[in-house]
Amino acid sequence: MMYNPVDTGIIVLAERIGVSDFILRYATCLLGSFFFNIFLRRIPYNKVNLKCLFITSVSMFYLFGVLNLYQGFQTLFISTTFTYLITRFYKSRFMPFVNFAFVMGHLALNHFTAQFFNNEGPEAIDITGSQMVLVMKLTAFAWSYYDGSYVKDHKLEDLTEYQRKRAIKKHPSFLKFMAFAYFYPTLLTGPSFDFEDFDKWLDGSLYDDLPLSKRFKNGRKQTPKNDGLALWKALQGIGWISLSMISPNYVTTSYMFGKEFSSKSFLFKIHYFFFLGLTYRFKYYAAWTISEASCILCGLGYNGYDPKTQKTNWNRVQNISIWGMEMGQNCHETLEAWNTNTNKWLKYYVYLRVAKRGKKPGFRSTMFTFLTSAFWHGTRPGYYLTFVTGALCQTCGKFFRRHLRPIFLFEDGITPVSYKWVYDIVCFYVTKITFGYLVQPFIVLDFKKSIYVWGSVYFFLHFGIALAFFLFRGPYSKSVITFCTSKQPKEVKRRSVERNIAKSSSSLGDILADKQAFEKENSSELDISMGIPPVDRTGVGDAKKEWAEFLQDYNQWRNEKGLEIEETNLWKAFQDFKNEITMPTDARKARFENYSPKTTASGNKKD
Numbered sequence: 001m002m003y004n005p006v007d008t009g010i011i012v013l014a015e016r017i018g019v020s021d022f023i024l025r026y027a028t029c030l031l032g033s034f035f036f037n038i039f040l041r042r043i044p045y046n047k048v049n050l051k052c053l054f055i056t057s058v059s060m061f062y063l064f065g066v067l068n069l070y071q072g073f074q075t076l077f078i079s080t081t082f083t084y085l086i087t088r089f090y091k092s093r094f095m096p097f098v099n100f101a102f103v104m105g106h107l108a109l110n111h112f113t114a115q116f117f118n119n120e121g122p123e124a125i126d127i128t129g130s131q132m133v134l135v136m137k138l139t140a141f142a143w144s145y146y147d148g149s150y151v152k153d154h155k156l157e158d159l160t161e162y163q164r165k166r167a168i169k170k171h172p173s174f175l176k177f178m179a180f181a182y183f184y185p186t187l188l189t190g191p192s193f194d195f196e197d198f199d200k201w202l203d204g205s206l207y208d209d210l211p212l213s214k215r216f217k218n219g220r221k222q223t224p225k226n227d228g229l230a231l232w233k234a235l236q237g238i239g240w241i242s243l244s245m246i247s248p249n250y251v252t253t254s255y256m257f258g259k260e261f262s263s264k265s266f267l268f269k270i271h272y273f274f275f276l277g278l279t280y281r282f283k284y285y286a287a288w289t290i291s292e293a294s295c296i297l298c299g300l301g302y303n304g305y306d307p308k309t310q311k312t313n314w315n316r317v318q319n320i321s322i323w324g325m326e327m328g329q330n331c332h333e334t335l336e337a338w339n340t341n342t343n344k345w346l347k348y349y350v351y352l353r354v355a356k357r358g359k360k361p362g363f364r365s366t367m368f369t370f371l372t373s374a375f376w377h378g379t380r381p382g383y384y385l386t387f388v389t390g391a392l393c394q395t396c397g398k399f400f401r402r403h404l405r406p407i408f409l410f411e412d413g414i415t416p417v418s419y420k421w422v423y424d425i426v427c428f429y430v431t432k433i434t435f436g437y438l439v440q441p442f443i444v445l446d447f448k449k450s451i452y453v454w455g456s457v458y459f460f461l462h463f464g465i466a467l468a469f470f471l472f473r474g475p476y477s478k479s480v481i482t483f484c485t486s487k488q489p490k491e492v493k494r495r496s497v498e499r500n501i502a503k504s505s506s507s508l509g510d511i512l513a514d515k516q517a518f519e520k521e522n523s524s525e526l527d528i529s530m531g532i533p534p535v536d537r538t539g540v541g542d543a544k545k546e547w548a549e550f551l552q553d554y555n556q557w558r559n560e561k562g563l564e565i566e567e568t569n570l571w572k573a574f575q576d577f578k579n580e581i582t583m584p585t586d587a588r589k590a591r592f593e594n595y596s597p598k599t600t601a602s603g604n605k606k607d
Helices: 003-019 021-040 047-067 070-089 095-117 122-147 161-165 174-181 197-201 227-249 266-298 322-329 331-339 340-354 363-377 381-403 420-438 440-445 447-455 461-475 477-486 489-504 505-519 540-559 562-582 585-593
Strands: none
Touching: 003 021, 003 227, 021 047, 047 070, 047 174, 047 197, 047 266, 070 095, 070 122, 070 174, 070 322, 070 461, 070 505, 070 562, 095 363, 122 161, 122 174, 122 340, 122 363, 161 340, 174 197, 227 266, 227 440, 227 477, 266 322, 266 340, 266 420, 266 440, 322 381, 331 340, 331 381, 340 363, 363 381, 381 420, 381 440, 381 447, 381 461, 381 477, 420 440, 461 477
């Protein structure tokens, strides 16, 4: 391998200041983005290709110069090129699924290699994090291009508002696609974002809702700035980096497997789990906060202007709500605050896409989302132990919110009673202890070690889950729920009013009975944060029905010669690709330009 002066300099500097070169490399990339953003945001909007070239060049400098990841680049390039080619040439309704299978399979292969072989050492592990971010981008791009270009296969009104806004109608140039995939502020740690947002940021149309006085200066379109917020986020990130470096002096994973820890009390152990989980999150807080700050500095963090309050939102790429994560009072709130862009990806590009067109998502969507989230994280057993237990915890949380929380609210169901603060404190404490226990396998990863850690505290959370299911789903559940309901001020008043109405009008009584039955059946929404569904709403009972529908659809597709049609589509895609690369250079350039939206001098797109 050729000599790399940047790599050598980082190793020498790391030894001098007493920091691991791994941390120094990542810190260089994360903080170095602020320096490069000074130049990036000065490139005019009508120089889109120059912007894309600059972005890609910086990313290559990170991968080759700072991180020394030559093989890592090959890994990213394979997935990126595959998505670009299949979305451009393969004209089929199966295109997004084929792309999803390839890039997820490629990621799973690297997860398996890192776990069982690890032939490439730290490099394979390092690049897997970047590949996880890339998978979200590439699969989202394929679906968005399908939404905007394959209109004969679906109706735009059938899409959600989120999907309609991000539909892609023109295929980008390869340079622009590379800049999207390898956007240097988010290359290593994310967060992910959609191509349409990136494309509008490139030409400046992302800021079209701003007043003219804020969009132009001296006749030139300006990037809205919030350097103060970017600086504050960056300082927070540096603070989290410092804490992540200091905390191992006091809290470590290895301590849990020593004799001293085994001799500690139960209360000490469960609180140690909480602090270990907290310190483990510091590195994620640092990476995501600094990346968000860099995106704010270059303008991509812009998320709309409110003319009423005259405030500008800068949370487009926010990936973590640290306050929500640490102060959440239940599993649902806590999971929603964590890795929010992954939650969006799982919802809009996995959960809703697997459902049969025209039908609500059911068991198939829930299970596929769960498996996708698990495989996306990796193949380590600890991930699955955490995810399965997390699904049980979400269900228990819904039991308590549905049956216990209303006891502490007045009849309006909103106003808290004077002693609700007791309920809030208990919920907060239980949630923190629960997550401390829950995330241990996610930290130690190994199956035997995870079971050992849980066993050191007598599997208390699992016993608590079993007790909750026994109370609210067991043989005495009706009595327990009736007792809880009888203590709820809102329910007591509502039932009293409805009983009086039912007595005075038999027809209204029937309507109210139907209403109560409907509310009982549809009283809970489906939570899929991080792909972890509550087990009481997975739709397992519909699995057999959905499997029969799948077989019916498959047989119909086969009888309509679907396989022959796809063979024709693949052959046509190959011929189009072959013609593209064999045509004269001038013609090829002109054809590539057809896929790139033209820009005017003011930076606006031409149709």
